[in-house]
Amino acid sequence: AENEPPWGTPCTQLLVFIATPGCDGFPSLDSKENYKLSVSEDSLLLSADAIWGALRGLETFSQLVGRDENGTYYINKTEIVDFPRFPHRGLLLDTSRHYLPLRAILETLDVMAYNKFNVFHWHIVDDPSFPYESLTFPELSKQGAFNAMTHVYTANDVQTVIEYARLRGIRVIAEFDTPGHTLSWGPGAPGLLTPCYLGKDPSGTYGPINPILNSTYQFVTSLFKEVSTVFPDFFLHLGGDEVDFTCWKSNPKIRAFMKEMGFGEDYKKLESFYIQRLLNIISSLGKGYIVWQEVFDNRVKVRPDTIIHVWKENSAPYMEEMANVTKAGYRALLSAPWYLNRISYGQDWMAAYQVEPLKFEGVPEQKDRVIGGEACMWGEYVDVTNLAPRLW
Amino acid sequence: RYYEYMFGQSRRWKRGHRPLGGRAEPELLQLQVVIEARDPGCHSYPHLASSEAYHLTVTEPVAILKADEVWGALRGLETFSQLVHEDDYGSFLVNESEIDDFPRFAHRGILLDTSRHYLPLKSILTNLDAMAFNKFNVLHWHIVDDQSFPYQSIYFPELSDKGAYSYNHIYTPTDVHLVIEYARLRGIRVVPEFDTPGHTQSWGKGQKDLLTPCYSGERPTGSFGPVNPILNTTYDFMTKFYKEISSVFPDAYIHLGGDEVNFDCWKSNPEVKEFMKKQGFGTDYAKLESYYIQKILDIVSSYNKGYVVWQEVFDNKAQLKPDTVVQVWMGNNYAHELSSVTAAGFTAILAAPWYLDYISYGQDWKKYYSVEPLNFPGSEKQKKLLIGGEACLWGEFVDATNLTPRLWPRASAVGERLWSSRNVTDLQDAYERLTNHRCRML
Numbered sequence: 001a002e003n004e005p006p007w008g009t010p011c012t013q014l015l016v017f018i019a020t021p022g023c024d025g026f027p028s029l030d031s032k033e034n035y036k037l038s039v040s041e042d043s044l045l046l047s048a049d050a051i052w053g054a055l056r057g058l059e060t061f062s063q064l065v066g067r068d069e070n071g072t073y074y075i076n077k078t079e080i081v082d083f084p085r086f087p088h089r090g091l092l093l094d095t096s097r098h099y100l101p102l103r104a105i106l107e108t109l110d111v112m113a114y115n116k117f118n119v120f121h122w123h124i125v126d127d128p129s130f131p132y133e134s135l136t137f138p139e140l141s142k143q144g145a146f147n148a149m150t151h152v153y154t155a156n157d158v159q160t161v162i163e164y165a166r167l168r169g170i171r172v173i174a175e176f177d178t179p180g181h182t183l184s185w186g187p188g189a190p191g192l193l194t195p196c197y198l199g200k201d202p203s204g205t206y207g208p209i210n211p212i213l214n215s216t217y218q219f220v221t222s223l224f225k226e227v228s229t230v231f232p233d234f235f236l237h238l239g240g241d242e243v244d245f246t247c248w249k250s251n252p253k254i255r256a257f258m259k260e261m262g263f264g265e266d267y268k269k270l271e272s273f274y275i276q277r278l279l280n281i282i283s284s285l286g287k288g289y290i291v292w293q294e295v296f297d298n299r300v301k302v303r304p305d306t307i308i309h310v311w312k313e314n315s316a317p318y319m320e321e322m323a324n325v326t327k328a329g330y331r332a333l334l335s336a337p338w339y340l341n342r343i344s345y346g347q348d349w350m351a352a353y354q355v356e357p358l359k360f361e362g363v364p365e366q367k368d369r370v371i372g373g374e375a376c377m378w379g380e381y382v383d384v385t386n387l388a389p390r391l392w
Numbered sequence: 393r394y395y396e397y398m399f400g401q402s403r404r405w406k407r408g409h410r411p412l413g414g415r416a417e418p419e420l421l422q423l424q425v426v427i428e429a430r431d432p433g434c435h436s437y438p439h440l441a442s443s444e445a446y447h448l449t450v451t452e453p454v455a456i457l458k459a460d461e462v463w464g465a466l467r468g469l470e471t472f473s474q475l476v477h478e479d480d481y482g483s484f485l486v487n488e489s490e491i492d493d494f495p496r497f498a499h500r501g502i503l504l505d506t507s508r509h510y511l512p513l514k515s516i517l518t519n520l521d522a523m524a525f526n527k528f529n530v531l532h533w534h535i536v537d538d539q540s541f542p543y544q545s546i547y548f549p550e551l552s553d554k555g556a557y558s559y560n561h562i563y564t565p566t567d568v569h570l571v572i573e574y575a576r577l578r579g580i581r582v583v584p585e586f587d588t589p590g591h592t593q594s595w596g597k598g599q600k601d602l603l604t605p606c607y608s609g610e611r612p613t614g615s616f617g618p619v620n621p622i623l624n625t626t627y628d629f630m631t632k633f634y635k636e637i638s639s640v641f642p643d644a645y646i647h648l649g650g651d652e653v654n655f656d657c658w659k660s661n662p663e664v665k666e667f668m669k670k671q672g673f674g675t676d677y678a679k680l681e682s683y684y685i686q687k688i689l690d691i692v693s694s695y696n697k698g699y700v701v702w703q704e705v706f707d708n709k710a711q712l713k714p715d716t717v718v719q720v721w722m723g724n725n726y727a728h729e730l731s732s733v734t735a736a737g738f739t740a741i742l743a744a745p746w747y748l749d750y751i752s753y754g755q756d757w758k759k760y761y762s763v764e765p766l767n768f769p770g771s772e773k774q775k776k777l778l779i780g781g782e783a784c785l786w787g788e789f790v791d792a793t794n795l796t797p798r799l800w801p802r803a804s805a806v807g808e809r810l811w812s813s814r815n816v817t818d819l820q821d822a823y824e825r826l827t828n829h830r831c832r833m834l
Contacts (some may be wrong), residue, residue, distance in 0.1 A: 343753050390794075
């Protein structure tokens, strides 16, 4: 023919072959995300062990398709064998400091998929607000949300997020951070938080969860029983960071308890007392857990399969913490250098890019315990009006 | 549009019914707007000396907004719209008030940079709306620079043909008129900046021989520097170009730039060196820069336009007309610069502490709010020469995807600083009003 186009016969089909589909299941830490992509004149073939790999390969394929000046779509001949270096590649969104409407979360999940992220760490509640609508304790969001009608996540909303994420190979790990970061829990759960004292009288303000009452543990058991059912992932994030001891110290009943237990003046022991009981509750519910690094730093007795989330940038170089955590036998997640809420002028993406998660002194077994990391977008200064351009 | 601003966004899901018991509340039926001047100015353009003062009396049954000129009426209308609020039942309320208001500074500007990144028209217009919500009255349009030349010139179409990022990244004459008119209806002046002799890489693509060819030894390197100040063709071009600019942009002022001129290229060029010798400039290239600037200033003056220049033009001792406006932008000890500029008798506008493109973590609006422009050593007469300031959003890292959340509401802090009295400085009070204002702007 006279006007033979420079490219070959048009490709009309991308064949996707999956060894063990499991399309109805949920992604997990052990999911296989490797894939092979083969592009040649006569065939477009994407093959993967599991559906999760097929999703990653599909994303890559979509990025390889180009368009020329005439509007023709084309793809270069290529052979790709790809798999992730780290199995846990997460993004944290904070829906307590500012409520994020569902569409903002779903949009974020889309962009996560474009970037092959596979964990959505949902820091759903915290001091400022409690938007999670609990079936067991409806008062929590009724009293604790910024607005109980407009600034909540219903059971339906949560399921929508989980399914939307699943279809993109993204795990949803919910974080119900305790015993600190719980001020918004107070209004809907009277008696849960520690009343602070000014001398002999209650001051009217509240502190972390009250670790000395049986009612606390009953509450926690019931709430997490619900949370365990609602969120299908094996792991829950239990928080455990930044517990301020001032309120505990001011409360006479707590001081008496400290004496009784022989904790002396070491409130870290009280914190550990609470955390340990919490961890046991979660374990009995058949879930695994991730905790912020303080839980490890304060020597709480945790299960060997606990994942420690390293976030502190200031106190000691975080690579030292990574070394210590993995040396002690625990798996580690790195977030410290990736607090994307801390904006600055210029191309700060470079600093994030240059982080080498395994740059610490340790034996290979230690390095294997680093399962990945998370970019965090804390919400103090972020809501739907600026989330997307700040994060991406 | 103010009707829509006040009543359009009802927050209530459904209009609840107020208990009918107390229907004796006073009702406001009308806002009467009275403009006193013989020529209210509705068909003219705002300018530096426009009157923006207004008097607002809110009382039943009719509220009165009085202003000398239409520009004051616009400011008063904005204030009135901010006073109207909604209660839990969906009723709109306004408190009885008596307000006598006028701006502290006459020049309250926002700088947008459409060269580093093209900004679609929509982005610019949205920004003009936001400016009106904050009583800003000058859009300093830094329209072209090194990276791209999006301004479609009538006399020199090659400039944008060759210099814009693409044909889709252009401001046609219609676009420009739209911006000017949209701004005018909000009492906002559009002051264009065509920055020369530096910051002109994109001009060279469509205008041969405009820029100075750089040399390495005897040979041209192929790269170019600032506008070539020694050629007659340069001034022929500028004469014709500024003729167009003067007629396209109705404001009395044009910003001529004059900042950050790198002398290396000039120093490398043998013809330039020869010229320096002939003129007796020695090795002081600031003199060459001033020689160029002065000729441009004369060209622009001949079109009856006033001009604004960046501080270097003053610092390098060019001969400026007495009514030149000097824009102080360098962060190092800007107070000292303000003293120098005003001591020499020139009008000044302050931008140095308000480079909003320099983002940082946390509530940085507080540091913008805390700036006191008149905190510089000088007499009363000098202080009067500081006519205002500008919040600048340079475009290196800004385009339509992030402009609005990056600029607002941080620029609101600058807006208040420039409009309100010197003693309005309480951060806590400002915080409360700013958070409400932000939600209102959304």
